[in-house]
Amino acid sequence: MSYQGMYGGYYSFNPWVNINNSWVIYAPPVYNNSYDPWPRDSNGNIIMTYTNTLTYGYGINNGTAIMGEYEIVLNGYTFKLYNVDLIYDYSIGYRQPTPNERYNCFGYAAGLDGLWFANNMSTSGDEAALNFNAFLSMFYEQCSQSEAEMIVLYENSNMTSPYHAAIRNSNDTYDYKMGGGELRKGVSYGDMRIKDGFYEFGPERFYRLKRSIPR
Structure with a gap:
């Protein structure tokens, strides 16, 4: 067998x-957190197209991120994701982003360490939720906590607007990004749900890779 x-x-x-x-x-x-569905060139770089659109307004580490919008076509769906081009630091002015500032929790959960699932701040749409939900529906299915490879926390009771995601490890600890901050690994379930010193009670779902996906 x-x-x-x-x-x-x-x-x-x-x-x-x-x-x-x-x-x-x-x-x-x-447990297969290393699954990578994203289109890449021969050098391993994500194949994506700049849309000539910038967005501002995401606060990162005493500054504001300036992000370029990129399109990635995957399985016939066009994802709009964001690259942090610059940080306007309130203390020193413009600077290059650090490696941790280049991706958020959704990017990490989706296997992207250089892009944000984010909203275009000049529009009213919830693009981060739209794109991350599309990624989930392509490759993941709901499951129990003991089977899970990912946990997603939601802002609303009907669980259509995710606000945090973490990878679940086989030993029941979690790895995740804190926005544009540090990458945390091996964190307990309870500590993973704490934000700004308070336990978050938002609804959650557990996911695993679809069993139809070849590994």
């Missing part, structure tokens, strides 16, 4: 294991 491993390989073993003197079939969970 073969099972999918966490890095995409298959392995074979005898599925019968003895637990408390009872023989049962063991089916290991699949």
Whole structure:
């Protein structure tokens, strides 16, 4: 019998294991946070097109991010994502973004360490939610917490507007970005849900990669 491993390989073993003197079939969970569906060139760079649009207004580390809008076509859907071009630092003026400032929690959860799922501040649409929900619907399905590879927290009760996402590890800890701040790894569920010193009670959903996706 073969099972999918966490890095995409298959392995074979005898599925019968003895637990408390009872023989049962063991089916290991699949954790595959390294899945990368994004189109890339031969150098590994994301294939994307600049739309000649800039957006401002995201506060990052005592400054404001100046972002360029890019389009990425994936599975027939055009994602609009944002690259941090510059930071206007309130102390020193314009500066280059740090590596951590180049992506947010949604970018990290989607396997992008150089782009934000964000809103164009000159429009009224919730582009971040629209694009991240499209990514989820393409590649993920809802599941229980014990099966999950990702958790998404939502702003609204009907869970259409995500405001935070984190990768769930096989040992039930979480990795995630804090906006344009630090990347946190191996964090407990309770600590992952704390923001600004307060526990967040917003609704949540757990997701795993669709089983139809080859690994």
